[in-house]
Amino acid sequence: MSDKPISIRDVAERAGVSPGTVSNVMNGSKPVNPALAERVRQAARELGYQADRAAALLRTGKARIIAVLVPDLDNPFFTSVVSAVETSLRDQGYELIVASSNGDEATEHSRLAAMLAWRPAGLVVIPCSDDFSARARIGQAGVPYVIADRITREPTADTVSVDNEDAGRIGARHLLELGHRNILVAASVLTLGNIRERCAGIGATLERAGLPPPVILESGGHFELAATRLSQWLDTNRWPTAILALTNFTTLGALAALAERQIGIPRPISLIGFDDYAWMRARATPLTAIRQPVTEIGEAIWARLKARIDGDASPPAHIQLKCSLEIRASTAAPSVEDGISTGAA
Amino acid sequence: MSDKPISIRDVAERAGVSPGTVSNVMNGSKPVNPALAERVRQAARELGYQADRAAALLRTGKARIIAVLVPDLDNPFFTSVVSAVETSLRDQGYELIVASSNGDEATEHSRLAAMLAWRPAGLVVIPCSDDFSARARIGQAGVPYVIADRITREPTADTVSVDNEDAGRIGARHLLELGHRNILVAASVLTLGNIRERCAGIGATLERAGLPPPVILESGGHFELAATRLSQWLDTNRWPTAILALTNFTTLGALAALAERQIGIPRPISLIGFDDYAWMRARATPLTAIRQPVTEIGEAIWARLKARIDGDASPPAHIQLKCSLEIRASTAAPSVEDGISTGAA
DNA sequence: ACGGTTTTGTAAATCGTTTTTTCGGGACGA
DNA sequence: TCGTCCCGAAAAAACGATTTACAAAACCGT
Numbered sequence: 172m173s174d175k176p177i178s179i180r181d182v183a184e185r186a187g188v189s190p191g192t193v194s195n196v197m198n199g200s201k202p203v204n205p206a207l208a209e210r211v212r213q214a215a216r217e218l219g220y221q222a223d224r225a226a227a228l229l230r231t232g233k234a235r236i237i238a239v240l241v242p243d244l245d246n247p248f249f250t251s252v253v254s255a256v257e258t259s260l261r262d263q264g265y266e267l268i269v270a271s272s273n274g275d276e277a278t279e280h281s282r283l284a285a286m287l288a289w290r291p292a293g294l295v296v297i298p299c300s301d302d303f304s305a306r307a308r309i310g311q312a313g314v315p316y317v318i319a320d321r322i323t324r325e326p327t328a329d330t331v332s333v334d335n336e337d338a339g340r341i342g343a344r345h346l347l348e349l350g351h352r353n354i355l356v357a358a359s360v361l362t363l364g365n366i367r368e369r370c371a372g373i374g375a376t377l378e379r380a381g382l383p384p385p386v387i388l389e390s391g392g393h394f395e396l397a398a399t400r401l402s403q404w405l406d407t408n409r410w411p412t413a414i415l416a417l418t419n420f421t422t423l424g425a426l427a428a429l430a431e432r433q434i435g436i437p438r439p440i441s442l443i444g445f446d447d448y449a450w451m452r453a454r455a456t457p458l459t460a461i462r463q464p465v466t467e468i469g470e471a472i473w474a475r476l477k478a479r480i481d482g483d484a485s486p487p488a489h490i491q492l493k494c495s496l497e498i499r500a501s502t503a504a505p506s507v508e509d510g511i512s513t514g515a516a
Numbered sequence: 517m518s519d520k521p522i523s524i525r526d527v528a529e530r531a532g533v534s535p536g537t538v539s540n541v542m543n544g545s546k547p548v549n550p551a552l553a554e555r556v557r558q559a560a561r562e563l564g565y566q567a568d569r570a571a572a573l574l575r576t577g578k579a580r581i582i583a584v585l586v587p588d589l590d591n592p593f594f595t596s597v598v599s600a601v602e603t604s605l606r607d608q609g610y611e612l613i614v615a616s617s618n619g620d621e622a623t624e625h626s627r628l629a630a631m632l633a634w635r636p637a638g639l640v641v642i643p644c645s646d647d648f649s650a651r652a653r654i655g656q657a658g659v660p661y662v663i664a665d666r667i668t669r670e671p672t673a674d675t676v677s678v679d680n681e682d683a684g685r686i687g688a689r690h691l692l693e694l695g696h697r698n699i700l701v702a703a704s705v706l707t708l709g710n711i712r713e714r715c716a717g718i719g720a721t722l723e724r725a726g727l728p729p730p731v732i733l734e735s736g737g738h739f740e741l742a743a744t745r746l747s748q749w750l751d752t753n754r755w756p757t758a759i760l761a762l763t764n765f766t767t768l769g770a771l772a773a774l775a776e777r778q779i780g781i782p783r784p785i786s787l788i789g790f791d792d793y794a795w796m797r798a799r800a801t802p803l804t805a806i807r808q809p810v811t812e813i814g815e816a817i818w819a820r821l822k823a824r825i826d827g828d829a830s831p832p833a834h835i836q837l838k839c840s841l842e843i844r845a846s847t848a849a850p851s852v853e854d855g856i857s858t859g860a861a
Numbered sequence: 862a863c864g865g866t867t868t869t870g871t872a873a874a875t876c877g878t879t880t881t882t883t884c885g886g887g888a889c890g891a
Numbered sequence: 892t893c894g895t896c897c898c899g900a901a902a903a904a905a906c907g908a909t910t911t912a913c914a915a916a917a918c919c920g921t
Binding site (some may be wrong): 523524525535536538539542543546547567568569570571572573574575576 | 876877878879880883
């Protein structure tokens with residue numbers, strides 16, 4: 172419709188001042204006469220002036236943009252983190268640009284490069300693999316960044332994640348207290364540090380109770396894969412009395428496998444899910460779940476990133492938030508014939 | 517680390533050419549001597565040059581940015597659309613900036629204004645209400661845009677949505693064929709055009725079968741609200757033989773209400789869900805569902821938007837994609853005492 | 862009243878790219 | 892051989908905001 176977007180010049184002309192003054196009024200970088208300022212604001216309002224952010228960015232070199240790179244935009248955990256970050260940013264005049272690496276390292280590199288070309292003020296990345304090789308590229312660009320979720324103690328960068336070992340511990344402890352001794356851990360992919368840490372937490376808890384390490388089934392990244400792997404496993408092994416899922420997709424995989432075989436929950440098999448979504452509650456037997464505090468994760472990411480953007484130069488922080496156990500109906504003491512009915516640990 | 521990002525000048529100097537030539541090599545806007553071009557490319561590679569997109573944007577006036585505004589980044593339907601769009605954009609050198617209006621009209625306005633300040637090449641918006649008042653603002657900015665999902669035949673803009681009436685019809689027809697005569701429709705909010713259209717499709721189908729209009733329960737936007745409203749309704753009314761949910765949240769609400777009361781599915785109550793997610797399948801009784809083709813929606817949005825960006829000036833198109841019915845175990849003929857066991861329509 | 866300091870707004874430089882214009886040399890025709 | 896045309900590359904202008912440098916005016920104390 173309107174062919175020419177209105178520039179600062181138009182506003183200046185209308186208010187009878189110079190462009191520089193308009194800029195000062197809008198950003199408050201220099202004091203200006205209140206009367207003039209009002210005239211400028213008036214003119215800006217009348218024309219519907221919106222500063223061209225590209226021009227501002229070019230001059231100042233700092234965009235009010237935060238780039239977020241996640242492995243998968245269809246995974247509700249990742250999107251909920253994005254959502255939480257977006258909520259935090261919103262009021263502070265920042266914009267969010269997102270991209271998905273699709274779990275692919277090459278894509279991760281190229282998407283990262285593309286986003287960095289905008290010279291964003293900050294970067295949030297959930298890497299798609301453990302050795303986050305794109306790190307070098309970020310460092311070179313000199314952009315403040317926070318690594319979330321997957322990598323927990325990168326020495327050169329801030330990280331925000333949950334306390335994965337503890338998450339494993341609380342799940343394992345709960346099952347142990349119920350009397351379970353034969354636990355199957357449904358892990359997604361063991362090449363991911365956070366998954367390994369969750370396993371470690373489980374293993375340590377079992378060991379302290381004088382039990383052998385748990386059976387860990389690496390069931391893959393997506394739902395379908397997890398479902399078939401778990402199905403196969405159940406068909407070829409003696410059933411456990413409990414399954415402990417380590418991601419939301421493996422939780423779904425376990426549910427699917429159990430449902431397909433018409434295996435009851437919590438008997439003969441108890442199930443602990445990971446993450447906490449509405450669909451876990453909207454069931455005949457609501458799922459006991461290890462809840463990650465997604466909102467707090469988002470807030471922590473933004474708090475850290477904002478501090479860095481504002482010049483904080485303290486050594487890299489490694490924030491770990493605690494998961495909580497939401498106890499519901501999908502876990503119970505094992506049936507007598509299955510469980511070794513010694514009391515709780 | 518490296519304090520100064522490398523500019524086109526650095527590349528030009530290293531290759532012994534002028535900045536303009538470098539630009540021509542990179543964008544292919546003008547032919548250059550192959551030997552020179554290679555030297556330039558070499559230099560660019562060595563320095564790791566990445567054009568500053570802000571500067572490019574300032575000059576050309578068109579950013580390779582697509583802005584997406586959705587009502588809620590925690591609703592998997594919206595994020596799956598975002599994801600599908602992102603996938604389509606990725607290879608074409610566009611970036612995605614997202615914002616959530618949180619279902620709030622004021623926020624919708626302000627977020628929209630903020631995003632438009634980047635002068636994006638295109639805009640995708642899922643409005644948070646029917647009378648999409650922010651439309652004027654977009655028109656003024658002269659940015660090509662596509663309205664998705666909620667508004668189906670805005671006269672002045674391209675729209676992409678599903679064929680909501682048909683979605684209602686296929687759900688109703690399925691239930692009718694099974695013999696259901698007492699159907700509860702779990703709508704979210706009737707102020708939304710797409711929901712009203714789905715209801716209309718259901719109503720029309722029932723009417724054609726000589727049946728009275730269905731009971732429509734407006735159960736609200738989030739899961740919790742839907743769950744309590746449905747619970748209350750079930751406690752105070754005679755039970756239907758089937759529930760037809762019109763959004764993924766109301767599907768969850770219905771599941772929760774039924775589970776809480778230990779009401780069986782599909783008997784005494786059948787349930788049709790809306791959208792199709794893994795959690796609908798990973799159940800003892802997998803859910804019959806009306807599936808929206810999210811990937812196709814995303815692709816259609818991008819196709820339309822890309823055409824507009826490239827100058828297509830044809831009259832506004834209103835693309836409607838068909839939903840499909842995924843028949844699973846949650847629907848069955850009503851029990852004899854409940855259903856009027858006349859054959860299918 | 863005067864010199865000096867502090868405000869207050871303007872003019873101009875600047876950011877890094879793209880694009881238009883200019884320029885120089887080689888090719889071609891007469 | 893000279894003039895013209897053409898081509899490829901360099902030079903310069905432009906984009907729109909911010910910011911520095913600067914000029915003018917106001918203000919201060921002695």
